[in-house]
Amino acid sequence: MTVDIMKQGELISDSDLVNFNTNNSKSGRPALTKAGFVILGVSGACFFGVYAVATPFLLPALRRICLPFVPATANQVTNVFSALRGRSGTLIDIGSGDGRIVIEAAKRGFQASGVELNSWLVWYSQWTAYRQGFTTKATFFRKDLWKTNMSPxxxxxxxxxxxxxxxxxxxxxxxxxxxxxxxxxxxxxxTWQPSVVVGSGVDTVWLYRRSHIHL
Incomplete structure (x- = not known):
């Protein structure tokens, strides 16, 4: 015998109730709609996108000695090259960040390199060097500074x-x-003794000559 039940103005048979309860008991949860799939996919993509971008900036904070990315100010850049006045040849910026020191060095005739652990900053620096026409004079590589040989x-x-x-x-x-x-x-x-000091406060730079550092 079929028993009809009135709910919200519609007749629902006992066979419909059985089917509904059976389907829900099998899944254990409501069915995910197409819109739900889209929202879930977009949320997942956003999460992994943020993770991929943020991780290279956050990882240095987990290292024993953290060297965070803090861009050099215009005064600091000026003071660096005031201290290097008269110098030439190869130059390396340890923790080169966005590449501004290396590219400025290339503009001044140095064969300049930058070592940086953050892959996004390395790519950005390479792109900036390319855009400004210094790809042969300014090079960047991703490497741990402690594993980089400074002798060249x-x-x-x-x-x-x-x-x-x-x-x-x-x-x-x-x-x-x-x-x-x-x-x-x-x-x-x-412990080293500087040969030249330029600037003051946070813009101070110290130049050390290999032949004078232990005097």
């Missing part, structure tokens, strides 16, 4: 943080060529 470079630039200066001093002491110089920005080296 006569000029080294570092915008460092305080906790990295002592271990970096030891590394450069072993690898810097005899005629090499280092320009430190924002923080000086702990």
């Amino acid at each position: 470079y006569r000029n080294v630039v570092i915008f460092g943080v305080e906790q990295m200066m002592e271990p970096l001093e030891r590394k450069l002491d072993m690898e810097l060529p005899p005629d090499g110089v280092v320009v430190a920005c924002r923080f000086p080296f702990p």
Whole structure:
């Protein structure tokens, strides 16, 4: 015998109720609509997009010595090249960020390189160098600065943080060529004696000559 039930103005048979309850008991949840699939897909794509972009910027914070990306100011760039006046040859910027030091060095005749761990910043720097016509004079590569050999470079630039200066001093002491110089920005080296100091406050840069650092 079929029993009809009135609900919201419609007749629902007991066979319809059985089918409805059976389908829901099998799935355990309401069926996902086409719009739901679209929203879920877009949300997933946004999440992974943000993850892919943000991860290279957040990973340095998880390292023992964090070197965050803080762009050099115009005064700092000017002071770096004031300290390097009269110098030439190869130059490397350790933690080259958006590439502004390297590209400026290329404009001034250096054969300049930048080492940077953030792949997005490396790509951006390469694109900027290409756009400005300095691809042969300004090169960028993704690598850990602690695993980069500094001996091929006569000029080294570092915008460092305080906790990295002592271990970096030891590394450069072993690898810097005899005629090499280092320009430190924002923080000086702990034991080396600078040959030149330019600027003041956060714009101060210190130039160290390999032949004079232990005087």
